[in-house]
Amino acid sequence: MSLRYQKFLLFGDSITEFAFNTRMSEGKGDQFSLGAALVNAYTRKLDIIQRGFSGYNSRWALEVLPHILENEPTDDIVLSTIFFGSNDAVHGGSQKVELPEFTQNITELVRMLKNKGIQPILVGPALHDADKWESVRPDDVATGAVRSNENNKRYSDALQEVARAEEVAFVNLIEAFSNKGGSGWRSLLNDGLHFSGEGYEIFYDELLKTIRATHPEWAPENVAYKYPNWRQVESDGSNLR
Incomplete structure (x- = not known):
C-alpha cells in the first residue's frame, strides 16, 4: 500500500491561519x-495542509494561490477551502475590496x-460583533477597519452566488452562527x-456536513485508512511489505 497521502488544503485569511x-x-x-x-478526522487518510494568511483579502489571495500550487504536488490535493471575505468586506482601509471585484x-x-x-469549498464570512471589535482594536478602527454584519452578509451572499454559478x-x-449561536x-x-x-467547532461541523453532502467520497468515513489496524498485522510484518 502506498504511503503517498492525498491532501486537503485550507486556504484563507487569519481565521484559517489560527485554525x-x-x-x-x-x-x-x-x-x-x-x-x-480535521487532522484527527482524516488521520491516516488525508493530509491537512494549512495555508492561512492573516489580514489578506481576495485580491492578495490571487497573487498567493499560484505560488501555493507551484510548491505543492497538485495531483495530490483533492479538496480546498477558499475562505476570504471578512477583510474584503471592511468599510475602509487597505484591505477593502469592493463587491464586484471580490x-x-x-x-x-x-x-x-x-x-x-x-474541488473548491467556498466559506462565507461569519457574524461580526462590532462593539467588541471596536473596543479591543481601536488602532485598527482608526485606520478604517470597521466591519458590520450587513456587509458580511452581502459578501457571504455573493460567495453563495459564485458557488451556484461555478457548481x-x-x-x-452567517446562517450557522445565527442558528446555532442563538442569542448567545x-x-x-x-x-x-x-x-x-x-x-x-461550528465551522468544523458545517464543513464536514458540506463535504458529506457535496463530496461524500471525501468524507472521513469514506476515505481509505492507510495500512491495516495493528490487530491485522502479521507478527513478522509480512503483510506490510
Missing part, C-alpha cells in the same frame, strides 16, 4: 481547534483550483472577528 491555535481566548485554557479536529476574484480562485482538478460547495457561516452568538467570537473554540 490550530487552541488558546484564542486569553485565560480560558485550551479550546476546540479546527485544524487539530466576486470576480473568488471566481478566478475557484477556476484556478478547478483547472488543477481540485461548487458553499459553507454558510457573540460567544462564538474571540475579539468580535476571530473565532473562539465554540465558533471553530
Whole structure:
C-alpha cells in the first residue's frame, strides 16, 4: 500500500491561519481547534495542509494561490477551502475590496483550483460583533477597519452566488452562527472577528456536513485508512511489505 497521502488544503485569511491555535481566548485554557479536529478526522487518510494568511483579502489571495500550487504536488490535493471575505468586506482601509471585484476574484480562485482538478469549498464570512471589535482594536478602527454584519452578509451572499454559478460547495457561516449561536452568538467570537473554540467547532461541523453532502467520497468515513489496524498485522510484518 502506498504511503503517498492525498491532501486537503485550507486556504484563507487569519481565521484559517489560527485554525490550530487552541488558546484564542486569553485565560480560558485550551479550546476546540479546527485544524487539530480535521487532522484527527482524516488521520491516516488525508493530509491537512494549512495555508492561512492573516489580514489578506481576495485580491492578495490571487497573487498567493499560484505560488501555493507551484510548491505543492497538485495531483495530490483533492479538496480546498477558499475562505476570504471578512477583510474584503471592511468599510475602509487597505484591505477593502469592493463587491464586484471580490466576486470576480473568488471566481478566478475557484477556476484556478478547478483547472488543477481540485474541488473548491467556498466559506462565507461569519457574524461580526462590532462593539467588541471596536473596543479591543481601536488602532485598527482608526485606520478604517470597521466591519458590520450587513456587509458580511452581502459578501457571504455573493460567495453563495459564485458557488451556484461555478457548481461548487458553499459553507454558510452567517446562517450557522445565527442558528446555532442563538442569542448567545457573540460567544462564538474571540475579539468580535476571530473565532473562539465554540465558533471553530461550528465551522468544523458545517464543513464536514458540506463535504458529506457535496463530496461524500471525501468524507472521513469514506476515505481509505492507510495500512491495516495493528490487530491485522502479521507478527513478522509480512503483510506490510
